[in-house]
Amino acid sequence: MSxxxxxxxxxxxxxxxxxxxxxxxxxxxxxxxxxxCIFASGEPDFDTPAFIKEAAIAALQAGxxxxxxxxxxxxxxxxxxxxxxxxxxxxxxxxxxxxxxxxKFSCYLGIMATVNPGDEVIVPTPYWVSYPEMVKxxxxxxxxxxxxxxxxxxxxxxxxxxxxxxxxxxxxxxxPSNPTGSIYTRAELxxxxxxxxxxxxxxxxxxxxxxxxxxxxxxxxxATLGDAIAQRTITVAGFxxxxxxxGWRLGTLVAPPAIAKACAELQSQISSNATTFAQYGALAALxxxxxxxxxxxxxxxxxxxxxxxxxAELNKIPGITCLMPGGAxxxxxxxxxxxxxxxxxxxxxxxxxxxxxxPGSAFGLGGYLRLSYATSDEVIxxxxxxxxxxxxxxxx
Numbered sequence: 001m002s003x004x005x006x007x008x009x010x011x012x013x014x015x016x017x018x019x020x021x022x023x024x025x026x027x028x029x030x031x032x033x034x035x036x037c038i039f040a041s042g043e044p045d046f047d048t049p050a051f052i053k054e055a056a057i058a059a060l061q062a063g064x065x066x067x068x069x070x071x072x073x074x075x076x077x078x079x080x081x082x083x084x085x086x087x088x089x090x091x092x093x094x095x096x097x098x099x100x101x102x103x104k105f106s107c108y109l110g111i112m113a114t115v116n117p118g119d120e121v122i123v124p125t126p127y128w129v130s131y132p133e134m135v136k137x138x139x140x141x142x143x144x145x146x147x148x149x150x151x152x153x154x155x156x157x158x159x160x161x162x163x164x165x166x167x168x169x170x171x172x173x174x175x176p177s178n179p180t181g182s183i184y185t186r187a188e189l190x191x192x193x194x195x196x197x198x199x200x201x202x203x204x205x206x207x208x209x210x211x212x213x214x215x216x217x218x219x220x221x222x223a224t225l226g227d228a229i230a231q232r233t234i235t236v237a238g239f240x241x242x243x244x245x246x247g248w249r250l251g252t253l254v255a256p257p258a259i260a261k262a263c264a265e266l267q268s269q270i271s272s273n274a275t276t277f278a279q280y281g282a283l284a285a286l287x288x289x290x291x292x293x294x295x296x297x298x299x300x301x302x303x304x305x306x307x308x309x310x311x312a313e314l315n316k317i318p319g320i321t322c323l324m325p326g327g328a329x330x331x332x333x334x335x336x337x338x339x340x341x342x343x344x345x346x347x348x349x350x351x352x353x354x355x356x357x358x359p360g361s362a363f364g365l366g367g368y369l370r371l372s373y374a375t376s377d378e379v380i381x382x383x384x385x386x387x388x389x390x391x392x393x394x395x396x
Contacts, residue, residue, distance in 0.1 A: 014133050018362035019370075022346070026356035037383040039371040040356040042178055042330065044244040046302075048281075049295040052243060055284030059277040068276040071264040072099025076279050079286040080252055084235075088221040096260045099282075100267055101274045103208050103238035103251035108134045109263040110234035110253060111170070114202045115140040119169035124155040125364035126332065128178045128206070132364070140169070144364055149323055149334055153180040157191045164195075170202040173222065176209040179363045179370040180332040181307075181325020183213060186220045193222065193229040203233045209328040211242040211296055214304050217326055223254070231256050234263075241328075242296060243285050248278045303329050306373040306380055313384040314371075317391050329374040332360065336367035338394045345369070352393075353386040 006012070023041040030036045071077060077094040084090040100106045107130065115121060117139030123131050124147045132142040145163050147153050160171065173192070175184040184192075196203050205222035213219055223233040238251040251274075253263055267273070285292050307325060314322040314333050322333035335345055342359035346369065349355050360368030373380060 010137055013136055017129055019129055019358050022350075022356055022358050026350065029350075029354070034354055036350075036354045036356060037375075037379050037386060038356045039373075039375060039379075039383055040358050042241070042328075042372050042374065043246045044241065044299060044329070044374045045376055046244040046299050048245050048248070049243060049285075049291065051288055051291045052245065052281045052285050056248075056277050056281035059280035064277045064280060066276060068273040068279060070268040070273050071260070072097065072274060073276070073279045073283070076283045076286070079283055080254070083286055084221065084254060087219075088224050090221055090224045090230075092254050093257075096254055096257055098253040098255075098260055098263045098267065099274050099279060100251045100253060100263075101271050102249040103206070103236055103240060104130055105249075105267075105271070106236040106238065106251035106253040106263075107131070107204060107206060108137070109266055110204045110236060110255065110259070111135060111138050111140070112266050113255075113259050113262040114170055114204075114234070116169070118167065120165060120167040121170045121172060122160065122163050122168060122201075123172050123364075124159075126153060126177075126179050126360060126368070126370075127172070127364050128174055129362055131172050141167070143168070146365065148365065149321070149332070149368075152323060153177060153182040153332065154184055154188060155192065157195050160192060160195050161199075164199050164201070168199065168201060170204060171196055172204045172206070174206040174208075175220070175222075176213060176325075176327025177330075178206075178209065178328055179330050179358070179360075180323075181328045181330045182323070183217060183326035184220070186225075189220055189222055190225050193225040196232060197226070197228040201232065203229070205233055205235050207235055207237045208241055210237060212300060212303060212329060213327040214300070214307060215326065234259060239282050239285060243292065244295075244299065245281070245285075248275070248281065250274055250278055250282050302377075303373060306375075306377060307331070309377070310371065310373050310380055310384065314387075317384075317388045319391050319395055320387075329372055331371050331373065332368050333371070334368055335391075338391065340394065342366050342368060349387070349390055353390045355383050355386045355390070357387075 077097040081092040210219040239245040
């Protein structure tokens with residue numbers, strides 16, 4: 001009797017999300033009664049604001065439980081388009097907006113709409129873990145450009161120029177960055193945009209953390225850096241990080257009309273639409289501006305306090321250096337001085353000190369850790385103590 005055929009090349013070549021794997025292992029240990037400090041997952045520790053939940057409950061009770069239009073319910077697309085006008089002076093038509101089941105899915109749609117098999121996609125490292133896998137699923141080839149802490153984890157125009165070949169099709173940018181929290185200035189983004197226009201590259205601009213910027217900084221919407229770049233840019237954002245709605249699975253995509261239409265058609269064949277009643281919760285987040293602003297301000301205040309505390313404490317630990325992140329809710333400390341592989345470092349850290357962190361190599365840059373400060377002050381205090389104790393053992 002013959003064996004069944006092997007699985008597809010896609011199934012064999014895709015790597016599972018390392019952040020979710022470590023988070024899962026840590027949560028399993030915690031469920032088994034172990035005292036684990038979890039710094040692994042990029043998920044706000046706040047509940048979704050009540051007014052957003054109430055809007056979704058009202059929609060459920062009103063019978064909003066059927067298929068929605070593939071690119072999203074019309075009032076939400078109108079509100080998203082209007083938000084880009086208000087926030088950035090970016091004139092967006094509702095037809096350019098696609099609401100999808102999560103920002104991750106929005107990124108995937110943007111890549112699927114623009115990348116052919118064999119096309120090269122430039123991905124600065126450290127990268128968010130899913131970008132290379134999405135590129136591979138589209139048949140594309142990820143081309144990595146290392147951007148370490150000496151460059152504040154940011155891609156330079158010269159590095160971008162050097163990475164471009166006749167096969168280059170798309171650049172993936174993320175600012176504020178997951179995993180580092182670093183932010184590009186407007187001038188830095190403009191310089192990259194100029195290179196992209198000159199070489200006719202599409203850009204996937206992941207702006208998921210746009211509302212989580214500290215020290216009075218303002219977000220920059222990449223597509224607003226000139227008409228030529230607007231014609232080439234797919235802007236991804238969503239509700240997960242801003243409004244603590246990770247489980248709602250609602251991402252947004254804004255793109256030139258032809259790309260937006262292609263993304264909607266792809267979505268129609270893959271997922272039909274984002275969950276109908278959840279979209280009414282998102283609509284409330286955009287329409288009830290005062291309540292939304294208050295909820296975001298409360299979260300930002302907590303994240304900012306934790307950011308400063310964690311940054312200061314990490315830099316007190318002999319052997320660790322850590323840049324101050326300007327946004328998101330991650331720090332990316334350098335642990336290369338210990339002379340131990342970062343995967344082994346994190347494995348032992350979880351086993352010996354019950355502290356869950358993600359190795360930098362999961363994001364394409366070894367010798368670092370990603371710690372999320374989207375967790376309670378108490379967990380952060382305990383976690384820093386455990387990390388200091390672990391590093392002291394390594395230094396002996």
